[in-house]
Amino acid sequence: MKRRYLLGNMAIAHACREAGVDFVCGYPGTPSSEIIDTLRQVQNPGFHLEWSINEKIAYENALGAAWCGCRALVTMKHVGVNVAADPLMTSSYTGVTGGFVLLAADDPFAHSSQNEQDSRIYASFAGIPCIDPSGIQEAHDAITDAFELSEEFGLPVMVRPTTRICHSKADVLLGELSETRRTGSFTKNPKQYVVIPAHTRILHRELIEKQPGIIKRLGECNFNTAEIRGEKAVIAGGISAAYARETVPEDISLATIAAYPIDEEWLSDFVSRHTEILVIEEMMPVIESAVREAASNQKIYGKKNGYLPYDGEFSPATVAKALAACGFIEENPYLAVQPAENLPIRPPIMCAGCMHRSTFFAMKKVFKDGIFPSDIGCYTLGLQLGAVDTTICMGAAITVASGINLSGESRDVVCTIGDSTFLHTGVPGLINAVYNGSDIVVIILDNRITAMTGHQPNPNTGQTACGTQSPPLSLEALCRSCGVSVVETVDPYDLTNLLETMKKVKAGRGVRVVIARQPCVIVSKREGVKRRRYMVEEETCTSCRLCVRYGCPAIEYHEEKASVNDLCMGCGVCADICPEGAIRQEVKR
Amino acid sequence: MNPGFDIMIVGIGGQGTILASNVLGEACLIEGRSVRGAETHGMAQRGGSVESQIRIGGIHGPLIVPGTADLLIAFDLLEAVRYRHFLKPGRKMIVNSQLVLPTSAFTSEQAILTAADITDMLSGPETTIVDATAIATAAGSPLAANIALLGAASHAIPLDTESLLEGVRRCVPQKTIAINEQAFLDGRAVLQP
Numbered sequence: 001m002k003r004r005y006l007l008g009n010m011a012i013a014h015a016c017r018e019a020g021v022d023f024v025c026g027y028p029g030t031p032s033s034e035i036i037d038t039l040r041q042v043q044n045p046g047f048h049l050e051w052s053i054n055e056k057i058a059y060e061n062a063l064g065a066a067w068c069g070c071r072a073l074v075t076m077k078h079v080g081v082n083v084a085a086d087p088l089m090t091s092s093y094t095g096v097t098g099g100f101v102l103l104a105a106d107d108p109f110a111h112s113s114q115n116e117q118d119s120r121i122y123a124s125f126a127g128i129p130c131i132d133p134s135g136i137q138e139a140h141d142a143i144t145d146a147f148e149l150s151e152e153f154g155l156p157v158m159v160r161p162t163t164r165i166c167h168s169k170a171d172v173l174l175g176e177l178s179e180t181r182r183t184g185s186f187t188k189n190p191k192q193y194v195v196i197p198a199h200t201r202i203l204h205r206e207l208i209e210k211q212p213g214i215i216k217r218l219g220e221c222n223f224n225t226a227e228i229r230g231e232k233a234v235i236a237g238g239i240s241a242a243y244a245r246e247t248v249p250e251d252i253s254l255a256t257i258a259a260y261p262i263d264e265e266w267l268s269d270f271v272s273r274h275t276e277i278l279v280i281e282e283m284m285p286v287i288e289s290a291v292r293e294a295a296s297n298q299k300i301y302g303k304k305n306g307y308l309p310y311d312g313e314f315s316p317a318t319v320a321k322a323l324a325a326c327g328f329i330e331e332n333p334y335l336a337v338q339p340a341e342n343l344p345i346r347p348p349i350m351c352a353g354c355m356h357r358s359t360f361f362a363m364k365k366v367f368k369d370g371i372f373p374s375d376i377g378c379y380t381l382g383l384q385l386g387a388v389d390t391t392i393c394m395g396a397a398i399t400v401a402s403g404i405n406l407s408g409e410s411r412d413v414v415c416t417i418g419d420s421t422f423l424h425t426g427v428p429g430l431i432n433a434v435y436n437g438s439d440i441v442v443i444i445l446d447n448r449i450t451a452m453t454g455h456q457p458n459p460n461t462g463q464t465a466c467g468t469q470s471p472p473l474s475l476e477a478l479c480r481s482c483g484v485s486v487v488e489t490v491d492p493y494d495l496t497n498l499l500e501t502m503k504k505v506k507a508g509r510g511v512r513v514v515i516a517r518q519p520c521v522i523v524s525k526r527e528g529v530k531r532r533r534y535m536v537e538e539e540t541c542t543s544c545r546l547c548v549r550y551g552c553p554a555i556e557y558h559e560e561k562a563s564v565n566d567l568c569m570g571c572g573v574c575a576d577i578c579p580e581g582a583i584r585q586e587v588k589r
Numbered sequence: 590m591n592p593g594f595d596i597m598i599v600g601i602g603g604q605g606t607i608l609a610s611n612v613l614g615e616a617c618l619i620e621g622r623s624v625r626g627a628e629t630h631g632m633a634q635r636g637g638s639v640e641s642q643i644r645i646g647g648i649h650g651p652l653i654v655p656g657t658a659d660l661l662i663a664f665d666l667l668e669a670v671r672y673r674h675f676l677k678p679g680r681k682m683i684v685n686s687q688l689v690l691p692t693s694a695f696t697s698e699q700a701i702l703t704a705a706d707i708t709d710m711l712s713g714p715e716t717t718i719v720d721a722t723a724i725a726t727a728a729g730s731p732l733a734a735n736i737a738l739l740g741a742a743s744h745a746i747p748l749d750t751e752s753l754l755e756g757v758r759r760c761v762p763q764k765t766i767a768i769n770e771q772a773f774l775d776g777r778a779v780l781q782p
């Protein structure tokens with residue numbers, strides 16, 4: 001046992017090793033990525049570890065291992081659960097023989113997500129238990145508990161931390177690493193693993209019959225706590241329980257919920273001892289609905305009557321505000337403060353020297369009137385350059401582009417998708433677009449890695465999660481085998497060639513693919529690639545600001561002159577953009 | 590209410606806010622104090638505005654409520670302005686004199702702020718501006734500016750200097766320990782309580 005100051009995801013990764021995990025896979029997604037990234041650092045781990053190409057594939061891989069008696073963990077972010085939802089919904093019927101944990105990390109406030117959905121609903125939908133920790137120690141401890149529950153009930157178990165657990169730190173008490181290792185062994189049992197209707201009807205009945213036992217066991221495990229301290233009460237779940245413990249006065253009762261399904265009898269007993277109850281949970285009113293069902297004549301405050309929002313992230317201030325609004329405390333103890341106004345915003349931005357910027361620049365220049373569907377990745381930041389018109393979910397750039405084109409829209413439709421996203425769910429869209437006669441340009445922004453979530457390798461990188469070399473995929477051959485006849489590969493730092501290639505594909509018909517390939521600038525910097533920086537000749541600069549509009553963070557503009565700062569990575573594209581030739585490589589000093 | 594000491598560390602993705610917060614966390618472990626921290630990951634790392642919240646003696650959640658922080662450490666002048674409202678009235682703010690303007694400053698129609706403009710905006714008894722980059726450069730590497738600033742702020746942090754120094758040793762790359770120790774001590778020497 002040792003105490004360490006750890007990131008939530010690192011504590012969870014350690015807990016997997018304490019639980020003796022045998023098989024780990026997932027797809028990177030903020031805030032879940034560092035769990036596998038931490039496990040990747042383990043030398044001779046003794047378990048299988050992989051980055052799979054999407055969450056459904058990861059889920060099915062892990063399920064196979066759990067059907068062989070292993071302890072398997074699959075990680076993803078909340079929207080990844082949508083991709084994995086198909087096997088998830090049936091895996092609760094088949095159940096598992098080994099331990100199976102689905103770690104689904106939710107992102108209230110959508111810090112880096114396309115929506116704010118609540119994975120607890122999926123757990124309830126599938127009929128599996130869900131552990132919903134209120135902090136890092138609980139998230140750590142939940143992993144071993146989840147494997148034990150999974151093995152006891154023969155069911156997948158969801159662990160659902162949120163961003164403020166995954167990406168916060170605490171002093172955590174860690175346990176000893178487990179020495180136990182299992183070797184998978186599959187026992188044929190078609191009645192369990194083959195979900196033809198005759199089997200699945202029985203399996204569904206069995207899943208329903210497991211529920212009372214799960215509720216009883218969760219109660220025995222003390223996931224949910226209740227403390228009677230007065231006539232009024234607060235019930236909170238997930239990280240909101242931590243905020244409630246910090247803020248709720250001592251004469252108000254407090255119940256905390258850290259696992260689902262909730263024991264209705266236990267909840268009814270707690271509710272019946274109070275007159276007024278405030279329910280605090282982020283996102284969906286899962287606890288609140290149960291409380292309202294358990295209540296008779298108690299006054300309930302929560303989302304449904306406007307005391308708390310359905311969206312965004314809570315904090316101790318949110319809890320204090322709600323306590324004051326329903327009269328549990330006299331006034332909000334926190335000062336109302338105003339942030340400074342009219343400051344220049346500093347949003348995340350594509351890096352200096354990022355290959356995507358020049359590709360977007362060329363795309364916009366050649367397809368002036370074009371429509372630009374895009375996808376999920378660093379390149380979604382191309383929005384700031386006016387180069388991203390749609391983003392809906394992983395893999396949807398090509399399908400949305402195809403839909404827009406086939407709707408009769410006459411303008412050019414040029415979509416962008418990253419290499420990892422293309423492999424995630426882009427490929428079927430490409431096949432569909434070609435086969436159904438779409439007339440679109442697909443630009444694959446190929447930086448050879450899954451950059452946005454922290455540089456996880458994919459089959460395009462030539463390296464597995466554990467660092468083993470593996471033959472990199474040929475995107476060119478893949479696209480051709482999908483039926484694409486025009487496949488052009490171009491270096492995005494070569495602006496002249498990039499523009500020529502764009503013009504060439506613009507003149508064509510059908511699905512045309514441009515692969516814009518250059519390693520992610522952060523990766524190439526780490527690998528020691530050094531390029532000479534660029535500079536602006538002040539006397540030649542005519543203050544036209546074309547380079548400033550290019551949007552590179554290495555270009556500044558002071559006192560009517562452009563200049564290049566220390567962030568310059570030497571990609572040289574700005575030199576090609578400058579109409580006066582005022583930007584050139586620095587001379588070695 | 591949190592009985593501990595809440596610190597906000599703010600800056601730009603890539604400046605070392607997370608490393609600085611790790612030093613504080615390690616120092617808490619050394620002194621056997623509980624600690625909670627929240628930090629910015631993912632998309633916001635790409636040159637965006639970032640914040641680390643550290644609650645020394647924290648036992649509940651990791652978030653600091655605006656208007657309640659006991660200390661603000663800012664690696665950039667503009668970010669100090671952006672997060673100043675987190676500070677409890679009358680508490681200290683230690684700010685690096687560096688200013689990196691975001692690209693938006695050059696593409697928007699607003700007047701471009703200068704370091705002098707922002708220094709004026711920040712002036713007050715709670716504010717101390719330190720050239721941490723210069724201190725770190727003199728100590729051996731401008732990359733140690735985060736540790737130099739932490740050294741300058743250390744007078745206001747309720748942790749022993751030796752614990753903080755040990756935290757530095759544990760958190761920085763092995764071959765840069767000497768430079769970072771020097772940067773911390775030089776930063777500390779610049780300010781006197």
